[in-house]
Amino acid sequence: DIVMTQSPLSLPVTPGEPASISCRSSQSLLYTNGDNYLDWYLQKPGKSPQLLMYLGFKRASGVPDRFSGSGSGTDFTLKISRVEAEDVGTYYCMQALQGPRTFGQGTKVEIK
Amino acid sequence: QVQLQESGPGLVKPSETLSLTCTVSGGSITNYYWSWIRQPPGKGLEWIGYIYYTGSTDYNPSLKSRITISVDTSKNQFSLKLSSVTAADTAIYYCARHMTGRNPPLGYWGQGTLVTVSS
Numbered sequence: 569d570i571v572m573t574q575s576p577l578s579l580p581v582t583p584g585e586p587a588s589i590s591c592r593s594s595q596s597l598l599y600t601n602g603d604n605y606l607d608w609y610l611q612k613p614g615k616s617p618q619l620l621m622y623l624g625f626k627r628a629s630g631v632p633d634r635f636s637g638s639g640s641g642t643d644f645t646l647k648i649s650r651v652e653a654e655d656v657g658t659y660y661c662m663q664a665l666q667g668p669r670t671f672g673q674g675t676k677v678e679i680k
Numbered sequence: 681q682v683q684l685q686e687s688g689p690g691l692v693k694p695s696e697t698l699s700l701t702c703t704v705s706g707g708s709i710t711n712y713y714w715s716w717i718r719q720p721p722g723k724g725l726e727w728i729g730y731i732y733y734t735g736s737t738d739y740n741p742s743l744k745s746r747i748t749i750s751v752d753t754s755k756n757q758f759s760l761k762l763s764s765v766t767a768a769d770t771a772i773y774y775c776a777r778h779m780t781g782r783n784p785p786l787g788y789w790g791q792g793t794l795v796t797v798s799s
Contacts, residue, residue, distance in 0.1 A: 599782075605783050607786070609786070611725075616774055616789040616791055616792050618789065619779075622779070660724065662725075662727075664783040664785060665783065668727055671724055671725040671726070672724075
């Protein structure tokens with residue numbers, strides 16, 4: 569199975585400031601078509617996870633443009649340009665390239 | 681707007697079979713992949729498996745020997761059966777719909793249902 573590793577696991581943030589989460593995979597997620605099969609999900613407190621980004625950098629419908637995704641191969645980053653209070657929760661990356669879908673451990677984002 | 685709702689017993693005895701159903705509303709179950717994902721209390725997410733509306737499936741190898749996922753297109757539902765459960769299977773179980781395309785992401789999620797394994 570592809571192992572997904574996120575860092576940091578806990579991220580205190582100040583509203584209005586940027587934030588960044590790293591996700592690394594044990595195998596390249598780059599497919600022969602040029603797409604990286606890496607998704608990002610946000611689970612707000614007490615809620616179900618929701619899709620934020622797919623193919624590494626594509627925002628899901630309704631996701632604010634302060635969220636951006638980047639990276640290729642085994643290294644990926646989710647950035648929030650200016651954190652808002654509603655962004656608190658646990659962020660998960662998930663690989664969708666091959667085998668069983670596997671998630672990172674999650675990064676808990678909370679307001680300082 | 682597609683909505684998913686999990687249903688089933690909230691308490692299952694050890695060694696018995698966990699059975700859950702996901703009812704889809706606001707859209708058809710056809711032409712999509714549908715997954716089950718679980719989350720032990722306070723822990724991370726684990727993908728269990730998916731089913732296509734035609735009935736083809738793919739399961740997590742770690743659970744494959746105990747899982748059956750089925751679909752009923754006439755009822756717009758799909759189901760999960762997990763046999764020989766133990767306390768380690770206690771979790772919130774989510775059903776979800778994949779988006780379209782190759783290896784699509786999980787675009788719609790149910791609210792989740794907590795299943796506790798205890799005698």
